[in-house]
Amino acid sequence: MSQRPTRILILGGGFGGVYTALTLEKLLKAEIRRGDVELGLVSRENYLVFQPMLPEVISGSIGVLDTITPIRRLCPSTNLYTRTIESIDLKHRSVQSTAGFGSRQHHLHFDHLVVALGNVTSFAGQPGLAEYALPFKYLGDALTLRNRIIHTLEEADIEQDPEVRRALLTFVVAGGGFSGVEAVAELNDFVRAAASSFRHIRPEEIRVVLLHAGGLILPELPKSLAEFAQALLMKRGVEIRLGTRLYGATADSALLEGGERIATRTLVSTVPSGPNPLVAMLPVKKERGRIVVDAHLEVPEVPGLWAVGDCAAIRDAKTGEDCPPTAQHATREAACAARNIVATLRGARREAFAFTALGKMGSLGRRSAVAEVFGVKLSGFLAWWLWRTIYLMKLPGLDRKLRVATDWTLDLVLPPDIVQLKTDRALGVRREYFEPGQVIFREGDRGDWLYVVTEGEVEVVRSVPGHGEAPVRRLGVGECFGEIALVSDVARSATVRAVSATNLLAVDREAFQAMFASMPPLRGFVEQLIASRSA
Numbered sequence: 001m002s003q004r005p006t007r008i009l010i011l012g013g014g015f016g017g018v019y020t021a022l023t024l025e026k027l028l029k030a031e032i033r034r035g036d037v038e039l040g041l042v043s044r045e046n047y048l049v050f051q052p053m054l055p056e057v058i059s060g061s062i063g064v065l066d067t068i069t070p071i072r073r074l075c076p077s078t079n080l081y082t083r084t085i086e087s088i089d090l091k092h093r094s095v096q097s098t099a100g101f102g103s104r105q106h107h108l109h110f111d112h113l114v115v116a117l118g119n120v121t122s123f124a125g126q127p128g129l130a131e132y133a134l135p136f137k138y139l140g141d142a143l144t145l146r147n148r149i150i151h152t153l154e155e156a157d158i159e160q161d162p163e164v165r166r167a168l169l170t171f172v173v174a175g176g177g178f179s180g181v182e183a184v185a186e187l188n189d190f191v192r193a194a195a196s197s198f199r200h201i202r203p204e205e206i207r208v209v210l211l212h213a214g215g216l217i218l219p220e221l222p223k224s225l226a227e228f229a230q231a232l233l234m235k236r237g238v239e240i241r242l243g244t245r246l247y248g249a250t251a252d253s254a255l256l257e258g259g260e261r262i263a264t265r266t267l268v269s270t271v272p273s274g275p276n277p278l279v280a281m282l283p284v285k286k287e288r289g290r291i292v293v294d295a296h297l298e299v300p301e302v303p304g305l306w307a308v309g310d311c312a313a314i315r316d317a318k319t320g321e322d323c324p325p326t327a328q329h330a331t332r333e334a335a336c337a338a339r340n341i342v343a344t345l346r347g348a349r350r351e352a353f354a355f356t357a358l359g360k361m362g363s364l365g366r367r368s369a370v371a372e373v374f375g376v377k378l379s380g381f382l383a384w385w386l387w388r389t390i391y392l393m394k395l396p397g398l399d400r401k402l403r404v405a406t407d408w409t410l411d412l413v414l415p416p417d418i419v420q421l422k423t424d425r426a427l428g429v430r431r432e433y434f435e436p437g438q439v440i441f442r443e444g445d446r447g448d449w450l451y452v453v454t455e456g457e458v459e460v461v462r463s464v465p466g467h468g469e470a471p472v473r474r475l476g477v478g479e480c481f482g483e484i485a486l487v488s489d490v491a492r493s494a495t496v497r498a499v500s501a502t503n504l505l506a507v508d509r510e511a512f513q514a515m516f517a518s519m520p521p522l523r524g525f526v527e528q529l530i531a532s533r534s535a
């Protein structure tokens with residue numbers, strides 16, 4: 001080995017990244033101790049999320065922190081950089097990230113780079129989904145969804161308008177694959193159990209809908225198990241809409257392909273995932289957005305560059321089939337890549353990646369699951385017991401195992417927790433989407449946002465007693481509205497609705513007033529605008 005340590009850098013703190021580090025720590029113990037090898041791992045979070053248990057965070061049957069494990073404890077010999085990676089420079093063999101406080105750039109150099117950045121939720125091309133649909137991939141997503149469910153129950157309990165109540169008590173999940181099915185099962189159990197603590201919500205008012213484009217949910221499983229899962233969910237009150245695709249969303253509805261809309265305030269989309277932007281930018285060969293690697297998991301055109309997990313296009317050396325994006329595969333690929341890096345350093349023979357999945361399992365909530373393990377099909381309680389036992393064993397860290405086992409035991413006897421955590425401060429600026437004809441705000445509403453049209457057109461109308469509505473003006477791209485109520489602190493003086501599909505930039509009252517007070521040119525512009533519009 002050379003004078004300076006060999007630097008192995010891993011990007012991503014998911015199953016792929018963490019299991020690469022774990023295996024390298026084991027295989028290179030002596031080299032790391034002598035200072036011949038340095039291991040580094042860069043990830044946005046300092047913990048590994050055990051995603052298979054994420055759906056249980058919705059119902060609270062597992063504590064929020066119990067599905068995650070600190071990477072520092074798992075990989076004590078690896079330097080952890082909890083940072084957002086900005087770019088990867090293959091030519092100079094360095095990775096750039098930005099410091100958490102301030103905006104200093106930071107460069108990390110490598111001899112070997114393992115890319116394990118996973119994929120990202122992408123709602124590109126689907127109007128309104130980025131603004132209103134809740135993704136379901138990260139720990140924060142599960143927590144947000146849980147809080148949203150409790151929030152809608154709180155609102156519904158005191159809401160008198162039947163239409164608004166209906167939207168509040170309708171929960172829609174799009175995607176009938178594993179994560180969608182597990183999420184809808186937990187959501188359904190939770191919302192129905194939690195609703196019993198609300199005085200004015202009747203069980204029959206709750207509607208939970210699963211949208212699935214195919215003819216049967218869980219297409220990854222044998223037909224008999226998928227049918228079992230479908231029948232069980234329906235029996236428990238989930239309305240399954242087969243052959244139905246989500247097209248878009250507005251603030252209060254899910255828009256389906258074909259024009260139907262379902263009024264809802266809670267839409268979860270588990271369907272689309274796109275390539276991580278860092279991976280998309282890498283100048284290497286890709287297949288469906290994933291990095292193409294050889295049988296040893298190295299990128300053929302860049303020696304020393306490796307890719308594992310959801311961001312890698314890997315072909316199984318035994319079957320020749322594409323490896324699916326699962327945690328089971330990511331952990332095995334990670335271990336294989338680590339062994340091959342060590343073999344490369346030592347000039348030894350490298351191995352080709354091959355792995356036959358041990359089985360597939362999906363939890364259906366309330367002591368039921370479906371599983372196919374070593375070719376044996378199981379459903380119901382036995383599958384559920386197996387699901388829990390296997391995932392408990394696989395959960396990294398003894399302390400986490402103990403915590404989850406305790407959570408599960410208490411969950412058998414205690415009612416669901418319905419505390420809503422309000423952690424998010426209102427955003428200063430957000431994007432909004434409106435369908436043609438949809439009202440943005442009504443005359444008489446409280447004025448709490450200023451809007452700028454970024455795409456489409458809106459019409460401003462005012463009510464004329466006894467004569468319906470009178471048109472005031474139409475506004476297009478680059479024009480703003482809603483300023484009168486914000487500046488004068490009065491109720492909205494007109495109704496605004498979208499004429500065509502419209503995207504808006506919305507600035508909240510606090511941000512607007514801060515800018516209005518401290519930017520004289522802006523103040524001048526807004527005052528002039530109000531004067532001309534009032535005239």
Ligand SMILES: Cc1cc2nc3c(=O)[nH]c(=O)nc-3n(C[C@H](O)[C@H](O)[C@H](O)COP(=O)(O)OP(=O)(O)OC[C@H]3O[C@@H](n4cnc5c(N)ncnc54)[C@H](O)[C@@H]3O)c2cc1C
Pocket residue numbers: 011012013014015016017042043044045051052053054055083084085086116117118119136137138178179276278308309310311325326327328329330361
């Ligand atoms: C709800 C859900 C349930 C699932 N259930 C199962 C299951 O039961 N069984 C199974 O086998 N699989 C399951 N999966 C799939 C499994 O979780 C994934 O296949 C696996 O997590 C992929 O691991 P990965 O390391 O490739 O990617 P990820 O786990 O996505 O990790 C990517 C890492 O890269 C980091 N990162 C990304 N971009 C940046 C950046 N710019 N800067 C810094 N860090 C960055 C992320 O923070 C993350 O730590 C499930 C997935 C979900 C979403």
